[in-house]
Amino acid sequence: MFLVLGASGGTGRHFVSQVLADGHRVRALVRSPEKLAKLVGDNQRLEVWPGSITDETIDTDKLVTGVDYVVSMLGDVNAQRSAKINTAFVKRLVPSMRRHGVRRFLYQAGGLSRPYQGQLSSLLWGIRYTLARGYAGQHEDNEAVMEYLATEGNDLEWIVHRAGIGSDGASKGVLERSKSFSVATFVDCATYSYRLVMDDSAVRTCSLSCYASS
Numbered sequence: 246m247f248l249v250l251g252a253s254g255g256t257g258r259h260f261v262s263q264v265l266a267d268g269h270r271v272r273a274l275v276r277s278p279e280k281l282a283k284l285v286g287d288n289q290r291l292e293v294w295p296g297s298i299t300d301e302t303i304d305t306d307k308l309v310t311g312v313d314y315v316v317s318m319l320g321d322v323n324a325q326r327s328a329k330i331n332t333a334f335v336k337r338l339v340p341s342m343r344r345h346g347v348r349r350f351l352y353q354a355g356g357l358s359r360p361y362q363g364q365l366s367s368l369l370w371g372i373r374y375t376l377a378r379g380y381a382g383q384h385e386d387n388e389a390v391m392e393y394l395a396t397e398g399n400d401l402e403w404i405v406h407r408a409g410i411g412s413d414g415a416s417k418g419v420l421e422r423s424k425s426f427s428v429a430t431f432v433d434c435a436t437y438s439y440r441l442v443m444d445d446s447a448v449r450t451c452s453l454s455c456y457a458s459s
């Protein structure tokens with residue numbers, strides 16, 4: 246059972262379709278169940294929980310009960326300009342995961358988000374403060390999640406994928422863990438994150454992803 250946060254998003258919708266197609270079960274917390282239904286269709290193995298991560302009445306203990314993997318593909322650029330909504334939710338979720346013995350957590354961040362105590366190249370800083378300056382709040386939120394996981398979550402098997410997504414559209418190839426990133430499609434990022442969440446060697450890493458050379 247995968248708990249997917251951000252299931253109706255650019256990456257999340259592909260992720261959900263892929264894991265369902267492989268016969269897994271999915272629990273999705275979504276603001277709009279109708280939107281998710283249009284994107285991925287009905288499926289007996291898909292359990293939809295209507296709700297927002299900003300709703301403090303969401304019972305995170307119930308949400309993680311029976312879950313094997315938690316996957317976050319959350320993002321709300323506007324809300325993240327003024328508040329670290331992902332970090333606040335992850336800080337509620339992690340204690341619930343501990344209480345229920347759920348250990349593996351994949352969090353998809355962005356290639357322009359700096360890992361805790363890590364560095365961004367001058368090229369990436371340049372892009373972040375020019376072309377991507379509208380996403381500053383999202384990067385800061387993703388960075389706060391990475392800091393929290395690295396400083397307070399090391400009893401869990403957390404994995405951060407710092408994706409470099411540029412567009413929707415067809416697959417452009419196979420992404421691999423890397424020190425540099427490719428501008429990828431949502432479907433390729435979803436496929437890669439799916440592989441990554443199963444990869445023991447990725448635990449407690451915050452890597453980028455890059456297309457394998459053919």
Ligand SMILES: NC(=O)c1ccc[n+]([C@@H]2O[C@H](COP(=O)([O-])OP(=O)(O)OC[C@H]3O[C@@H](n4cnc5c(N)ncnc54)[C@H](OP(=O)(O)O)[C@@H]3O)[C@@H](O)[C@H]2O)c1
Pocket residue numbers: 250251252253254255256257274275276277280296297298299318319320321330353354355356383387407408409410411412
């Ligand atoms: N898009 C890019 O080009 C890009 C590039 C690099 C990295 N990333 C990273 O990848 C991650 C996912 O990005 P994405 O572009 O795939 O996502 P996205 O298309 O922006 O979708 C975000 C998802 O989060 C959900 N969400 C937002 N606020 C929520 C809330 N309060 N409660 C519940 N769900 C909420 C959205 O639900 P609704 O459908 O209801 O809005 C949607 O399902 C982010 O961390 C982002 O930084 C994205």
